[in-house]
Amino acid sequence: MASNLEAILAGKYPAKDHARKVAAYLKQKGLKDDGVIYLEGQKTKFIEDNDSEQPFRQRRFFFYLSGCLLPDALLTYHISSDELTLYIPPLDPDSVIWSGLPMSPAQAKDTYDVDKVLLTSEINPSLAQLGSQVGQNGVVFSIQGQISDSTDFVPFPNTDFLAVKTAIEECRAIKDAYEIALLRKANDVTAQAHVAVYKAAKSAKNERELEAAFIATCIAHGCRELAYHPIVASGTSGATLHYVNNNDSLIDPTTNKRKLNLLLDAAGEYRAYCADVTRTFPLSGKFSPESREIYDIVLEMQLETLKMIKEGVLWEDVHIAAHRIAIKGLLKLGILKGTEEELFDKRISVAFFPHGLGHYLGMDTHDTGGHANYEDKDKMFRYLRVRGNLPAGSVVTVEPGIYFCRFIIEPYLQSPESSKYIDNDVLEKYWEVGGIRIEDNIHVTKDGHDNLTSAPKYADEIELWINGS
Structure with missing residues (x-):
C-alpha cells in the first residue's frame, strides 16, 4: 500500500x-x-x-x-x-x-x-x-x-x-485516485501524530504539551500545515464540541488527580488535502468504568454505521442509525428511561449527541457539496452537514459522539416534557466523562467503503499504547 x-x-x-x-x-x-x-x-x-x-x-x-x-x-x-x-x-x-x-x-x-x-x-x-x-x-x-x-x-x-x-x-465532492492518495497520506501522518500523543499522555501535565507532540509529529512526517486548529480537550472540556483553548492542566484541582479523559480532534494537511480524525483516551492509561461504558457505545455507533456505507446510501438513514444505537446504549445504562421509539420520536438523544454524524472531506475539513440545511426544524438533522445519497468517490467523516454537556442537557432536565426520560441520579455518575467522540475518514465506493484512517481506536489497544506496552 x-x-x-x-x-x-x-x-x-x-x-x-x-x-x-x-x-x-x-x-x-x-x-x-x-x-x-x-x-x-x-x-x-x-x-x-x-x-x-x-x-x-x-x-x-x-x-x-x-x-x-x-x-x-x-x-x-x-x-x-x-x-x-x-x-x-x-x-x-x-x-x-x-x-x-x-x-x-x-x-x-x-x-x-x-x-x-x-x-x-x-x-x-x-x-x-x-x-x-x-x-x-x-x-x-x-x-x-x-x-x-x-x-x-x-x-x-x-x-x-x-x-x-x-x-x-x-x-x-467526488474524488479521483490522486485525491484519495493525498487524503490517505494526510491520514497516515495524522495516525502517527495521534500515537505520539498516546505515548505522551501519562507524563504530560498540560493540554498544550499534547498539542505540541501532535504538531511536531505532523511536521516531522511531511504535514507542514494542519487541517484545522486542534481540539485538545481534557476532562469535562471534552463536552465542548469545538474547544480550542488547549492550555488547561491535566490535573483536576479539586481531586489533585489526573482528569479522566482527553478528546483529541486533530489532523494534518498534505498538499492542501485534509484529514479529520478524533480519538478519546484515558489520561491515566485505563478507562474508568463509566468512561469505558460510554466509549463502547460510541464505538458501536461508528462500527454499525460504517457497515451501512456504500454508493447511494441515504446519509440521513446512517445518522438515524447512530442515534438509535445511542438510545439503546443509554437505556441499558439507565441514563435514559422509556421506550426506544418514544425516546427517538421525542429526540431525547439529541441532548447527548447534538451534532451531525459527519461531513464531506477534501481540500477543506468541511468540504463542499454536502447541501446542509441549517434551517431544518427537526433538531436531529439541523447540524447534519451532508444531506441526501452518498456518491461513490466521495469521502465522508463518520464521527459519532456522546457528550455530557450541562449547557445542553440541563434544559432537558428542567423541562417537564423531556425530564421524565432522563434519570438524573444515574446521569450524575457520568458528568466527569466529559465527551467521547471517535472519527474516521471514509472513502465511499460502489460496493462499500474504504477506511482511510489507521489511528488506533479500540479501547484495549489505546490503553496499551498509553502504557507503553
Whole structure:
C-alpha cells in the first residue's frame, strides 16, 4: 500500500482532468457556446503593522484546477480548445535577495499538469486573445470577490461570476485516485501524530504539551500545515464540541488527580488535502468504568454505521442509525428511561449527541457539496452537514459522539416534557466523562467503503499504547 501510495503521489496533481470535469458540469447546466474559466490564486498578504507575510493558504477553487501552491498565480482554461494555462509571478530582483530564486516557467511546466506557463504580466493580452476566440456568445467564468482590479474582461461579450464556483463545489465532492492518495497520506501522518500523543499522555501535565507532540509529529512526517486548529480537550472540556483553548492542566484541582479523559480532534494537511480524525483516551492509561461504558457505545455507533456505507446510501438513514444505537446504549445504562421509539420520536438523544454524524472531506475539513440545511426544524438533522445519497468517490467523516454537556442537557432536565426520560441520579455518575467522540475518514465506493484512517481506536489497544506496552 505504501509503495503504491508514493507512486501515485510522484505523479502530477490532475489539474487538467479537473478542468475538464468542471467544463462538463457547466455544459450539463446549459453552456452551449464557448467559454474561458479564469481563476486567481491567493495573494501575498502582510501582517498588519509588520513587514512579514501572513501564513499562506492557497484558494481551493484555484488549486483544484491548477495543483499550484504558489501565491499570486493565475489560470485560464479555454473550454473549446481544452487549453489550461498557468500564470506565475515574474522574477523580482529585490525579493531574490531575501527569498532566493522563484520557480521559473520551465520548472512550473514540468511540475504542474498544465499546457502552458506564462507570467502574470501577460494575463491581459492573453485574455484579449481568448476573448476574440470565444465568439459573440462566449463567456468568461470567474468568482466574485476573487478578481484583481487590474484584470480586464472587456474582450468577453459575457461574464458569469457564479456558475464556476458552484461547478467546482459540486465536482470536488467526488474524488479521483490522486485525491484519495493525498487524503490517505494526510491520514497516515495524522495516525502517527495521534500515537505520539498516546505515548505522551501519562507524563504530560498540560493540554498544550499534547498539542505540541501532535504538531511536531505532523511536521516531522511531511504535514507542514494542519487541517484545522486542534481540539485538545481534557476532562469535562471534552463536552465542548469545538474547544480550542488547549492550555488547561491535566490535573483536576479539586481531586489533585489526573482528569479522566482527553478528546483529541486533530489532523494534518498534505498538499492542501485534509484529514479529520478524533480519538478519546484515558489520561491515566485505563478507562474508568463509566468512561469505558460510554466509549463502547460510541464505538458501536461508528462500527454499525460504517457497515451501512456504500454508493447511494441515504446519509440521513446512517445518522438515524447512530442515534438509535445511542438510545439503546443509554437505556441499558439507565441514563435514559422509556421506550426506544418514544425516546427517538421525542429526540431525547439529541441532548447527548447534538451534532451531525459527519461531513464531506477534501481540500477543506468541511468540504463542499454536502447541501446542509441549517434551517431544518427537526433538531436531529439541523447540524447534519451532508444531506441526501452518498456518491461513490466521495469521502465522508463518520464521527459519532456522546457528550455530557450541562449547557445542553440541563434544559432537558428542567423541562417537564423531556425530564421524565432522563434519570438524573444515574446521569450524575457520568458528568466527569466529559465527551467521547471517535472519527474516521471514509472513502465511499460502489460496493462499500474504504477506511482511510489507521489511528488506533479500540479501547484495549489505546490503553496499551498509553502504557507503553
